[in-house]
Amino acid sequence: MKLKKLALGLGLLAALGLALAYVYRAPLSLAIASRVATAHLAADPLRELPDGLHVGLCGAGSPFSDDKRGGPCTLVIAGPHAFVFDAGNTSVRNLGRFGLAHGRIEAIFLTHFHSDHLDGLGELLLQRWVSTGNAKPAPVYGPEGVQDVVDGLRQAYRADSGYRIAHHGEATLPPGGFGGEARAFTVPQNGPLVLLKEGDLEIAAFAVDHAPVHPAVGYRIRYKDRSVVISGDTKKSAAVTREARGVDLLVHEALAAPMVGLIGEAAAKAGRPNVKKLMADIVDYHSSPEQAAEVARDAQVRYLLLNHIAPPLPLPGMEAAFLGRAGEIYTGPLRVGIDGDLVSLPASSPEIRHQRRF
Template sequence: MLHDATPCDPPAEDRLILLGTKGGPRPSLLRSNPANLILSEGSAYLVDCGYGTTRQLLLAGVQPHELDAIFITHHHSDHTLELGPLLYQAWVGGLRRPIDVFGPPPLATLINGFFASLWFEIATRMEDEGRSDPRQLVRIHEIDAASVVLETANIRVTAGQVHHPPLRHAFAYRLDTHHRSLILSGDTAMCPGLVALARRADVLVHEVMRVESLPKLVAGLPNALALYAHLLASHTTTEQVGAVAARAEVGTLVLNHFVPGDDPAITEEMWLAAPRRVFEGTVIAGRDLLAV
């Protein structure tokens, strides 16, 4: 069941649905891992494909084979772990036309490697059930620089470089439809490139990290110091995300990819307080299956 966000009623034909809102690869019962669905003009687009995406997609009322395109922001596993399985499910579910997949290198290596790992299963079904070769139904587009990556009569998708060390290639996506402009930040520290990409967009969906909760998140881990340093260098804090929205002059800020995303002690108001101090527009705390 979808939960509508009353502060920002979308046109029925143009919906953004947050399928998974937890940052990081660890699974949780509180939030699913990162994935976002955009429905516009009869087409369906997916941004990122973390663990649990297929189930969340079904809960949103969309079958895998109904997707028109998939956009991957970067190659951390919480954004890509279910990409191969989702493409497989699209194939066995009756995919009849090619699906386009966009993302930074080594996107082709990852997808082809998945199909290679499952080739016995695939070959068996092709011979026994008369199925087509799934590799012919996936069009892979590797992105290595900021650019317009997809443009049709109904949508324009622009990839913008963001700052997510140590990865060289990490992108945010701007989707301009006839109805609204939507920005999906992916994972990023605060950076001018994202502000420029998001300029005067209707909706900015941006990752967020609560610094005060990081010690509890990394406590007891053997790599605690290194992980803590990575988080501080690679993500945007609750204080910074409001500044990004304000500088970009967006209409609505939707918090997403919560770090930590599995701590029930952090209330919605705790996530919203800092962004609201510096951004005068609407701020929404995302949750799984929220439609904006």
């Protein structure tokens, strides 16, 4: 009897607690939200990473709509430095999900000027400015033509920047920090061009074959004793093999032609000949997963991370179909990239760590 009374009393207390929580749900939720916001703004999880190179996919996809992969974007943390390579449509959101304060970005590097590689650039430049009140614009490195891109975005965002300065004041948003500073370069056909060299850090660009898109480049990043190559969009390229020789990590684009062909066939049946033609055309200036594996094998890289994944892989089993024979060709660690992937290369260590950040 006593146990029944105790149980009844505890039940009543629980019910009362739930009732009070419901009545005061608004102030309680605001109190929790305040604590979460403070913790989020104070946190900098990327600074907790060990010294070394860290490569995150803030966009592992292509122009295809893909719930798991946004437009091309790669985050590189090199010791205390933070860089972004390409700026597709989910760049700002996914960089935030990595825990990066956008104001920390020291420079942005573009591989070429297809829209899917830069349609998030305007917002990224804006967030870099407003989130930290940077007094200087972000350097934007790219092949010849990058000046037009940066100038066009400055013009498109000019009214917006004026509103913000008028509203918040120049002390909060220094006018000189708005937009980007274009840094155009021309790479030789037979070797890399060093763009940035500072202490233990070196970033170089090299030409790749994405014809008729020209110029198009890939990048090689070295920090202390660790290294990574980002292929950019390219056919199978001897230049990528050359620059990736012996690197710890190769981030290489991949398109599965048979799967793209299925989309073309479906488009033909649906009476959409333009889409069928597009699907036929895009195959000839990208690399297949097997070709990316051949590059990784021949260059003797230690880890292959595929990005710019085309087409999307929404169903179970599609990843195996996408890879084809790639896993037989390259027998090292191989991953089909997805937004939130982070590969860490700690300095003074042979270790390669993969983790999911979101």
